Amino acid sequence: MRRAVLAMFGLFAAAFAGALAENSPMDDPYIWLEDTHGAKPLAWVKDQNAKSLPGLKSDARYQPHYDFVLAALDAKDRIPYGGLDHNHVYNYWQDASHPKGVWRRTTIAEYQKADPAWETLIDLDKLAADEKENWVWKGTSCAPSMARCLVHLSRGGGDAVVVREFDVASKNFLKDGFFLKEAKSDVVMADDNTVLFGTDFGAGSMTSSGYPRLVKEWHRGQKLEDAKLLKEGVDSDVSVSAFTLHAGSYALKGIQRSVSFFEAEYFFPGQKGDWWQVPLPRTAIIQGLHQQQLLFTLRADWTSPSGQKIGKGILFALPYQDLAKFMIEGKGAFPQAAILYAPGPRASIENVSTGRDAVYVSVLNNVIGEVHALRLSGGKWSDRKLPLPPGGTVSIASTNDYGSEVLFGFESFLEPSSLYLDQGKDSPALIKSLPARFDASGMETVQYEATSSDGEKIPYFVVRPKTLKGPAPTILNGYGGFEVSRTPFYSAAYGKLWVARGGVYVLANIRGGGEFGPAWHTAALKTNRQKAFDDFAAVGADLIKRGITTPKQLGIVGGSNGGLLVSTVMTQHPEILGAVVCQVPLIDMIRYTQIGAGASWIAEYGDPADPKMADYIRTYSPYQNVKKDKKYPPVFFVTATSDDRVTPVHARKMAARMEEQGHDVIFYENTDGGHAAAANHKQAAEMSALTFVYFAQKLGLP
Incomplete structure (x- = not known):
């Protein structure tokens, strides 16, 4: 049929559409794997899992790794992060006794104690057992009074x-309440x-x-x-x-x-x-409401109807009542915006959260965090940087719409997570700390810069033993998409199972992310996507140049968009890599808009239905660029059947194609977990242990 249509339009049309014909569904021998729940694809998955898991789980390191990660995830001394609402803190908690989890609450006063008394609202394990459903918690949407909540439950994640x-009061689901299938x-x-x-x-x-x-x-x-x-x-x-x-x-x-x-x-x-x-450009992002002031940031520069110029990445406020009067009644002039915070050239606003008494802004300065409290009084805004720990990631854990309280989190690669409570006086007090999960005294964190192909400086963090001599097995991680910033974090698994054993962990802050604001993101959009891949490869090359690692010892890992990143760099620069772990990835970028929620990401990658865009995407799309006669590093694909966002289709097809071409590839597909590929702590521990064992085997870590 396709050939007949092309013949009707002549040779010119055939030449124009030729690129689209390549790798069409008709030419894809693995299109059948796109039937996510089909019997034949699931049989293939079962066979792949049976081939992949024994070689990893029989490794002497697997069970100790699994046990350590699971113990850390289930530990009773974890910080029970929660949301402030009225006089309570609400928390969702999973442990060995409650693998699916419990939704619970305690008072703000009680929460500050070392061992708070919790009131269980929903026991998901009991609910799932009683209803014979594989429920996975997906959060709540509650009324302002907190009397009633809409609970979101997923089958499988x-x-x-x-x-x-x-x-909430009776702790029961309402038989005649609001319900959506x-x-x-x-x-x-x-x-x-x-x-x-x-x-x-x-x-x-x-x-x-x-x-x-x-x-x-x-x-x-x-x-x-x-x-x-x-x-x-x-x-x-x-x-x-x-x-x-x-x-x-x-x-x-x-x-x-x-x-x-x-x-x-x-x-x-x-x-x-x-x-x-609201008469703002579509690049505006609403950030909240404070004292009837609407808060916005911008992804692009803007000149308001009144002629006021506001730059991208800046936080500003517009008075709601004046704006409504201008729009509804046509009265008065477009209101003047108040500039609340303007980041510098190597800084960005990471998050904005409104409380009853203040607006809190978390900021990144060269990928290191800080928080500012912005207060409105007498028509004027004040700005105070809060006294929180330096040198890591500072987050706004929760603000209270109905009280003065706010919670802040802090962590770094070598400092365990901690939680601070501010009672509205801009004086955060430490209330909870995670005990150290590994001995960090012999480790160090260093921030370097690599030079990308176009000369841009790309920062990255290196975590390693202080006494390390010469190159070592190294795991390089990145994301580079959707304006998501990758910042320092505390990981028991990376610290204990990798760095403490003599390995190096590296986190790259490549373009496509949000580390330096909207411009850092847009630099790698659509036809500039290659810049993200070049940045990541540049970091890998810089690690080798500095003698931190060697090509045989360099592994890369990424999930989702990060899975696209590592699979692309694998096909473009296999010579600098020793192993790849590719998790819940996008890979077939010619068909991505027809798989899962792919159509929602056209603004990020471009639309392959556009012939010019398809030509560009085809230059990097891993599924279209993996070759039989090219040597690639060994690769481990991890995905989940229940992932209905990216879906397991991409990983399945790429693994099948690489296996057919004779490359060193293994594949594992979990049933549950959705896009996280893990629905509970046991599944998360399994995925972590499999990953570290795989890297240890391929990169030579003892």
């Missing part, structure tokens, strides 16, 4: 969830009796990315089919979703139309049941 209403739903409880939501209503209700296209308002006692339509998008949108913003007792409903992964329009209620659009 995928993104599709069942939504059920839970009464399994789907990729988006839902928020606006109040005790009102839900704003989108779900799969049938044909035409979901976008091409597989997310809700319609937002409806649903009142208690109302039939689902009678819920009022508030806003709808178009098929090409990523999604349309509702949100609520809180500033003390003041609440504001909103709708976000995500035109692409990085572009959105925001809408707020008008006076006649309509919704007015």
Whole structure:
């Protein structure tokens, strides 16, 4: 059929479309593996697992590694991170007694104790056993009063969830409460009796990315089919979703139309049941509401209707009431924006979180964290850098919309995680610390820079033994996409199972991430994607040049977009690599938009349906560039059947193709876990142990 169509358009059309014909489904011998739950593909998976696991699990290091990681994950002395809400801290906790987990709470005062008394709200292990369901916790959406919550439960860990209403006081699911069947739903409880939501209503209700296209308002006692339509998008949108913003007792409903992964329009209620659009560019990101001030950052420079120039990456505020009056009534001028924080050239805003009394901003300066408290008083904003530990990652763990409290986290590669509570006085106090999981006294962290192919300086962290002499087995990790920053973190597994045994761990801050703001991200978008791969390869080459490692001792690991990163660098620079671990990856970039939620990432990678874009993508797409006559380092693919976001399809096809070509490849597909490839601590420990054993075998770590 395809050949007949091309013949009709003549030789010119055939030449133009020739690139698209290459590696089409008709030419792909492994297209059958895209049937995620099909009997034949699952039989192939079972056979692959049977071949791959024995060689790793029979290694004498596997069981001790597994036991250590599982003990660390299940340890009772972990920090129970939680969310502040009114007078409570809510926490989801998994351990050996509760592998699926419990959702629980305690008072803020009790939380500060070394061993708080917790009130269990939901025991997911009991619920799953009683209902004979493989429930995996996916969080909650609660009413402002915290009287009722919508609980999200996944079968196996995928993104599709069942939504059920839970009464907090009685600790029971409501039989006649709000309920949504399994789907990729988006839902928020606006109040005790009102839900704003989108779900799969049938044909035409979901976008091409597989997310809700319609937002409806649903009142208690109302039939689902009678819920009022508030806003709808178009098929090409990523999604349309509702949100609520809180500033003390003041609440504001909103709708976000995500035109692409990085572009959105925001809408707020008008006076006649309509919704007015915030007059900002689609590159604006709403960050919260504080004292009726809407907070935004920008991914691109912008000049407001009043002529005010605001640069990308800057945090600014617009008064909601003035903005609404300007839009609804056409009165007054477009309000002047207040500039709250402007990062420097090698800095970025990592996160913004609003509390009742202040706005908190976590900032990266050359990939090292700090937090600022911004307060509004008398119409003026003040800025204070908080006294938190230096030299690592400082995060805003939780703020309280209904109180002055805020929680901050700190960690570094060699310093265990710690938690600080600020009672609203800008004086964080240490309340919890994770005991050391390894002896870091003989280790060091150094930050270097590599020079990429275009001259850009790429920072990276090296964690190694202080007494290390000469090159050593090294694991290089990176991500480089979606404006995600990779910052220092404390890992019991990397510290104990790798660095303490004489290995080196490296974290690269390549372009495509958010370490230096929006410009760092956009530098590797679409037709600039190669820069991310060049940056990562440059770090690898720099490690070899500095004598930190050798090609035979250099392993690379990455997951999701990071899986695309390592599989691409593997095909482009196999000569500098000794091993690869590729986790839940994207790999077939010519078909990625037709697999899982791939269509939602067109803004990141470009659309292969565009012939020019397809030509560019084909230059790097690993599945189209792996060759039989080229020598590659050994590679280990890890994925999960229940991953309905990226799906296991990419890893399956690449492993099958490389195996057919005669390369050294093993493949493991877990059943549960979704995009994390692990639904509980045992599965996470297994994946970790398999990875470290594989790298030790291939890179020569004792």
